[in-house]
Amino acid sequence: MPQTIRAAVCRAFGEPMRIEDVTLADPGPDEVLVAVKACAICHSDITYADGGWGGDLPLVLGHEAAGLVEAVGDNVSHVRPGDTVVVTLIRACGACHYCSAGRDYLCETVFDLDRRSPLTDASGAPLGHGLRTGAFAEKLVVEKSQLARVDPAIPFESASLLACGAITGVGAVTNTAKMPRGAHAAVIGCGGVGLNAVQGARIAGAASIIAIDLSREKLDAAERLGATATIDPIHEDAVDKVLAATGGRGADFVFVASGAPAALESAASYVGKAGTVVIVGMPHSDVTIGYNPSNVASWGQRILGSKMGSACVCRDVPHLAGLYGDGVLQLDWLVTARYTLDQINEAIAATRAGQGLRNVIVF
Structure with a gap:
């Protein structure tokens, strides 16, 4: 009944x-x-x-x-x-x-x-x-x-x-990106999904895991979960810190776990040659961003969408x-x-x- x-x-x-x-x-x-x-x-x-x-x-x-x-x-x-x-x-x-x-x-x-x-x-x-x-x-x-x-x-x-949080964050690393051991990973946005992407990168054996967020609390949580470097892009030069953490080449994988337009746009600044940007966060329907297709092509980069990991x-x-x-x-x-x-x-x-x-x- x-x-x-x-x-x-x-x-x-x-x-x-x-x-x-x-x-x-x-x-x-x-x-x-x-x-x-x-x-x-x-x-x-x-x-x-x-x-x-x-x-x-x-x-x-x-x-x-x-x-x-x-x-x-x-x-x-x-x-x-x-x-x-x-x-x-x-x-x-x-x-x-x-x-x-x-x-x-x-x-x-x-x-x-x-x-x-x-x-x-x-x-x-x-x-x-x-x-x-x-x-x-x-x-x-x-x-x-x-x-x-x-x-x-x-x-x-x-x-x-x-x-949701765990299968989406961990799955973005292991299922969508299939990130290999030894890769350099950056995670933009360390909320519930982003922190699980940090865990996914640790579980996958990343050489470095760079957490990027505006909240010190969330960056501290990312460190506790395995992040090897943290960045507050308001108070630090995020690009320089990503390059320093990746031997000057940029991240192999950038996981964007925020739907904020600024977060989505910043990903291109952190990814290196043959690198992959994985869009995990879901922005509002009317959000659009720009990117340089010449760099994507000449550097052999990829942009992947990840739904529910x-x-x-x-x-x-x-x-x-x-x-x-x-x-x-x-x-x-x-x-x-x-x-x-x-x-x-x-x-x-x-x-x-x-x-x-x-x-x-x-x-």
């Missing part, structure tokens, strides 16, 4: 979310009902709530979640009630053109949940299933491919980071959970503040202001 739950509803771009009683439909044959235990605040939620990507309202956002399975559809076999799971926004059919090529994150299949939202408000009007997840709520319904089972010993707050949920979430269990991937201390659902707007404001490394809604 459909059930009433509490959720944070975004009804107007740029306005505070409202905590409302909403109705959640039962899971379909290929769907799973999850009781949300933790949902991290991601800048993608904020960009959407601010109207940076357009879209239809009202909706329930939140997509970086972990919780307990409550019910499964008839066609679901890889999880069962009681399992601890990480819930992502990636839906994959496993058979389309992109899934067949190992690009699950670009799956072109239209799922039942793409045609109808499982959420309705008190008047019976549909609510958007924000970022295909709707995790700023006590419970959610997602397609079976969107989740992976993890060890219940992982704290829910830490597990939630695997859903080019992740395969069933492969990458368990793998990263295993690295966490082995003490290789740090997650626990990245959670710097915890909020209740009633405090959602405070959590979003703190995240927007750059306060904390990862702010998490806990249930």
